[in-house]
Amino acid sequence: MPHQPDRYLLPEDVLNLPNALILMLGAPGSGKTRTSRMFPPDIVLRADDLRTLCAGDPGSQEAEGPVWQALDTILTARLSLGLRTTIDATNAEKDHRQKLVLAGRSHGAPVVALVMGTAPSVAQTRNAARPANRQVPADITADLHAQIVAAHPYLNKEGFDYVVFAESLPVLGTALERLAQEERAAEPIADVHRVFGAAAAELFDWETPSRDPRFRTGVFGAGGESLRVRWMDDADPFDIRFEAIVSCPTDWCPGPAWTPVRSVYELAAAHRNSPLDDSECARCDS
Numbered sequence: 678m679p680h681q682p683d684r685y686l687l688p689e690d691v692l693n694l695p696n697a698l699i700l701m702l703g704a705p706g707s708g709k710t711r712t713s714r715m716f717p718p719d720i721v722l723r724a725d726d727l728r729t730l731c732a733g734d735p736g737s738q739e740a741e742g743p744v745w746q747a748l749d750t751i752l753t754a755r756l757s758l759g760l761r762t763t764i765d766a767t768n769a770e771k772d773h774r775q776k777l778v779l780a781g782r783s784h785g786a787p788v789v790a791l792v793m794g795t796a797p798s799v800a801q802t803r804n805a806a807r808p809a810n811r812q813v814p815a816d817i818t819a820d821l822h823a824q825i826v827a828a829h830p831y832l833n834k835e836g837f838d839y840v841v842f843a844e845s846l847p848v849l850g851t852a853l854e855r856l857a858q859e860e861r862a863a864e865p866i867a868d869v870h871r872v873f874g875a876a877a878a879e880l881f882d883w884e885t886p887s888r889d890p891r892f893r894t895g896v897f898g899a900g901g902e903s904l905r906v907r908w909m910d911d912a913d914p915f916d917i918r919f920e921a922i923v924s925c926p927t928d929w930c931p932g933p934a935w936t937p938v939r940s941v942y943e944l945a946a947a948h949r950n951s952p953l954d955d956s957e958c959a960r961c962d963s
């Protein structure tokens with residue numbers, strides 16, 4: 678049964694409907710891919726990605742049959758599972774849109790047109806700045822733009838439940854919030870790379886479960902040697918994140934003590950038990 682549109686939804690809420698099928702409409706260079714950064718990457722089906730997979734080149738027009746077959750197969754699977762999907766493709770041709778709209782409606786998905794209102798001159802400038810294999814000739818770009826402009830008043834008649842203009846959306850804010858969340862979720866793994874470098878990160882493993890429930894603990898190890906560190910989860914991002922285990926600064930307490938490590942230099946110093954920063958004993962408070 679087709680979706681019953683709710684006319685009172687805000688444009689950004691329309692895009693968040695859980696099983697929405699969102700068709701982007703825009704000429705080459707109109708900012709579709711840029712706008713698509715507001716969505717989690719795993720919900721975006723990008724025609725250029727499929728061209729890369731099918732024909733080895735995102736600008737190739739030589740495997741359009743397989744490209745659209747692949748898109749159709751993936752889209753049908755996603756619609757059957759009720760997954761929200763965004764299609765990043767020009768979608769300027771009515772026949773082409775019609776198939777996609779029908780697929781969405783037959784699965785009861787709310788079908789959304791996300792229209793790029795970018796002026797053709799801006800799109801053409803961006804298009805001309807692309808690598809040669811991704812440039813579309815100016816007359817074709819202008820023609821695709823004209824088709825979309827002509828179609829946009831009739832999109833509801835075509836079966837779209839909602840028509841949303843990219844310019845009316847908080848695209849940058851949504852994209853930045855999403856990227857910030859992803860970065861947050863990537864921690865603390867990303868932090869090991871950021872703080873100590875990729876080569877040192879290859880010497881590192883998290884301990885599961887953590888040695889101390891208040892921290893995530895992990896070990897740099899190679900050969901028979903190891904150095905334990907702990908990671909402060911809710912620390913200020915500009916503050917010290919990692920501490921390494923060292924001996925207690927007193928000579929009578931067995932320790933252990935912890936010292937902040939902000940670089941591979943400090944890590945090396947901690948490993949030779951001569952920390953560059955203060956250390957704090959967990960046992961005797963020295």
Ligand SMILES: [Zn+2]
Binds near residue numbers: 958
């Ligand atoms: Zn101590």
